[in-house]
Amino acid sequence: MYGLPNKIVLYLLTVIIVARCYGQSETHSVIDFDDNWDFYKGDFKNVDDVLQSSVNWKAVTLPHDWSIEGPFNEKNPATNLGGALPGGIGWYKKIFTLAKDDTSKIISIAFDGVYRNSEVWINGHYLGHRPYGYSTFIYDITPYVYFNKENFIIVKVDNSQQPNSRWYTGSGINRNVWLIKKNRISFAHFGTFIHTVNEKNNTSIYEEIKISNSSKAFSHAVLISIVYDKGNKEVIRDTTHISIQDSSASLYIKFPISFPRLWSPGSPYLYTLKNELYSSDKLLDEVSGKFGIRSFYFDNKNGFYLNGNPMKILGVCIHEDAGALGSIVNKSFIERQLQLLKEMGCNAIRTAHNPPAPEFLDVCDSMGFLVLDEAFDMWEKKKTKFDYSHDFREWHKNDLQDMIFRDRNHPCIFMWSIGNEIREQFDSTGISLTKELVDIVKKIDTTRPVTSALTENNADKNYIAKANALDVLSFNYKSEDYPLLPLHFPGAKFIATEIAAAYETRGVYDMPSDSIKYMPQNSKEEFAKNGNADFTASSYDNEAPYWGATHENAWNAVKKANSIAGAFVWSGFDYLGEPTPYPFPARSSYFGLIDLAGFPKDAYYFYQSEWLQKPVLHLFPHWNWKAGQVVDVWVYYNKADEVELYLNGKSLGTRKKAGDTLHVSWRVPFVAGTLRAVSRMSGKIILTKEIKTAGNAYQIELSANNKLIDKCGKKLCFIKAEIKDKNGNLVPYADNLVLFSIKGPGKIIATDNGYEADTSSFQSKEHKAWKGLCLAIIQSSGQKGNIEISASSGTMKSNILKIKSD
Secondary structure (H helix, E strand, O other): OOOOOOOOEEEEEEEOOOOOOOOOOOOEEEEEOOOOEEEEEOOOOOOHHHHHOOOOOEEEOOOOOOHHHOOOOOOOOOOHHHOOOOOEEEEEEEEEEOOHHHHHOEEEEEEOOOEOOEEEEEOOEEEEEEOOOOOOEEEEOHHHOOOOOEEEEEEEEEEOOOOOOOOOOOOEOOOOEEEEEEOOEEEEEEEEEEEEEEEOOEEEEEEEEEEEEOOOOOEEEEEEEEEEOOOOOEEEEEEEEEEEOOOEEEEEEEEEEOOOOOEOOOOEOOEEEEEEEEEOOEEEEEEEEEEEEEOEEEEOOOEEEEOOEEEOEEEEEEOOOOHHHOOOOOHHHHHHHHHHHHHHOOOEEEEOOOOOOHHHHHHHHHHOOEEEEEOOOOOOOOOOOOOOHHHHHHHHHHHHHHHHHHHOOOOOEEEEEEEEOOHHHHOOHHHHHHHHHHHHHHHHOOOOOEEEEEOOOOOOOOHHHHOOOOOOEEEEOOHHHHHHHHHHOOOOOEEEEEEEOOOOOOOOOOOOOOOOEEOOOOOOOOOOOOOOOOOOOOOOOOEEOOOOOOHHHHHHHHHHOOOEEEEEEEOOEOOEOOOOOOOOOOOEOOOOOEOOOOOEOHHHHHHHHHHOOOOOEEEEOOOOOOOOOEEEEEEEEOOOOEEEEEEOOEEEEEEOOOOOOOOEEEEEEOOOOEEEEEEEEOOEEEEEEEEEOOOOOOEEEEEEOOOEEOOOOOOOEEEEEEEEOOOOOEOOOOOOEEEEEEEOOEEEEEEEOOOOOOOOOOOOOEEEOEOOEEEEEEEEOOOOEEEEEEEEOOOOEEOOEEEEEO
């Protein structure tokens, strides 16, 4: 692994040592604390007024984002860069009780993240303030709680000073909250770290554990560590005797593991580790979690190696928002996102530009994604008026430490990033700050390299690089300069942290397609002067900002540069805010390979054709045009040496990829009927794809990503509505207003269509289709039972979709 001599291979064995969510024991309970909160949008003079006020409180379940309720308005202080949605101040309160049996316990409350400027009180006692909206933080509430009596917890969230970000952030307690109960002698929170070293085929596990002791008593203890394989079969048991004399104890233990199964994106094998702490045969604490074993290193000439094998990092950048759901964290939303990316061939994620929710990393562990975990979008030099630069000096150490402690036990994480396009790279302050931040990381974790996403590739002008503290140099854009990087930074290791940033609006095709249009054309233009009146971008991969590139050009540069370990495309999904190159009513980005509703754009299939090992054939655009209109027809393909195009059975010729062009194309005068593409390898047909001219809108076809949701409301169902003609062809121009209806113990919590300039409410049960597609998101209303979903629009027919709440 990183930083060790070449003859020694270090395996990182990572483990999640907190019994989160529903994994409880009598000694250590981590309780879902998301239910039964009350919310008020507005302010109070002081905290005493919160309990005495007669204002109308709204019952909410966390995670919660009040900004997503809108309305969209160009006058909102966040501007359309922040999604044109409101901020403000909000208050949360919750009443809960603790049993008398808990009096001997340490009671804590953990917030996975609150955006922004949170303050917390328990029974009138002030617990603290946390400005950064992406940090997990924990308060010990043991001295202030009552037993067999009501406890009052109050949280103030202040997101009124805007703009404070370059994208939509949401407002509120938008991540999960946990109530933690454990014994006075117990494992410290985030106090376990594991790695292994393999030398001469003998693998040893090294476990670092910190134990907390608030009992003020001397204690002899026994630690039992048990490793289970994927089938829950015990493979290791180790016993360690320890003495706990002070308020805490740290220990380092070593035990062997034979022939370990390795974790990788293609085979994300996870073991389970259980740690048990005993004193005089009494169980004091018990925690368990999944972990994975893998090794990796960067090479300055040949890129990246995982488990000894060369591997190109095929990544995307992802912002945190959940589309129509706002900034709330929902595991089933994350699973849907990552499944779409997995099917595209993606193997890595960059968390742009802040620490992600813990659930995101859990899913990356289990599904098999490498993760570049990023801490900050700015340091002391601001990018927006009220951003984190105001808090950096006081809070950066705490925030960075908390990120590393929390996340270091995830097998998916292969690198830490201390910043994105940090402005200190242009002056000497970048040297000292870089050294300080890297040192903070290395004191906690030396098993992973540290990087920072840079824009300045002139070594003499880049003061972050001049610090000589980064293990890997990351660069955003300027892909034409990749061949020069080894000359400018001799001996350095490289990765591309952002490439492309090309625009696409799903289903929009502007012709001709063989010239590149830059929007805006230069840094003096705030918005595009050469854009479309309906605020759309073409899907022919020929539009980008002046500082970006088309997907083909950017990816070609990565492919050709052996020294570049891989790349992260900007971006995997459209996200709320930053709607470059347009002003309001544009309110979400155009950069995504998948739109805000989760529907893939054509560029998605380009990366499929480059990243997947199975055959791909994607034919576009649709086939509904004016008679005689000359239409540019494109095909992305792989695992074949040619593609032949047919119109109504007549061949229009065969094409092969040539040079740096990674697609084939034809110019075809439109005639209604069937367009068919056939890919062949050595004359053998590999795949065939057809697109037919659609008739009038006749029916709405509903489909679901899953048919089972949970009654507690955590697991969601995503309903895709397709407007089709009588023959089942998608109607590519359909923009009908679709009204969703539901029967049974379920509710429609959001609708969307993926159009970047649609200012309709996401909370409405009706939404216009965009290019024939629309989305509804379904949640259980709290009971078990069968749910029926239907859709209507005028006289169109609709199937009834049945799902179940259990």
